Amino acid sequence: MNIGEISRETGLTAKTIRYYESIGLIPPADRKANGYRAYAPNDVATLKFISRARTLGFSLDEVRGLLTLWHDKARASADVKAMALEHIAGIEDRIQELEQVKNTLVHLTERCHGDDRPECPILEDLAGS
Amino acid sequence: MNIGEISRETGLTAKTIRYYESIGLIPPADRKANGYRAYAPNDVATLKFISRARTLGFSLDEVRGLLTLWHDKARASADVKAMALEHIAGIEDRIQELEQVKNTLVHLTERCHGDDRPECPILEDLAGS
């Protein structure tokens, strides 16, 4: 299996897969006689695992930890759960921040006429008036 | 006014202020005889404007546009409002995404015992079981 094929199967670009290898997130792929990377069906599962974890917002460093736990058959599910809960907390913080920013902007836009006159409460607020 | 003083007044680090100058977000500061940057009280207002816009999540490129509008006394408030509304839409999208990710993670953690046994629905889901 060439990198292009596993790329299509996993939805990750070839660039991304090479990048994951370069930072040691996945082990160096075997090489064919011509120097091409050779992937096994097993590698599809690993890359999909990574892809899903990324979709859930885990950083590559966190993914590294998840991969370790995944391969550790003696792991404690508490460790995984702790990571997930911490991640949820971070997401909640981020949502809070965004909500606050959004509310401020909504208030400002409501007070802005939005016509061809220059008076603008949004700019006035940014200017600290 | 040295860069350190305007830094304390605006809450932006000296590094950041130099960076803003380097990318042309603010004009090059005047220099004193010793080569130090010299700031006027007026510059405090500009930097605070930038800082507030950043707090509201505008990118530096958007801030550039806001600064232009701010200085343009013939601006139409509709232009500012359009930027703000678009920004709000982007924030709402981001919140939606985060909510979805959070919900998924919450569901998964609820099904995970979180004890010293290895069975873990979180990892199973990532593995695509």
Added chain:
DNA sequence: CTTGACCTTCCCCCAACTGGAAGGCTCATA
């Protein structure tokens, strides 16, 4: 024999800074 689709490595680019090195300036104090 050539064409096109692969693959390889390499280095630069993005945002929005931050950290640190190496050096110059200024002022107070011993």
Added chain:
DNA sequence: TATGAGCCTTCCAGTTGGGGGAAGGTCAAG
């Protein structure tokens, strides 16, 4: 006068998670 603290200067590199594209090797089809 020296020295030390605390400013300031420029420049280079690193962060996250890759993307773009060059220069070149490989492979199968026509």
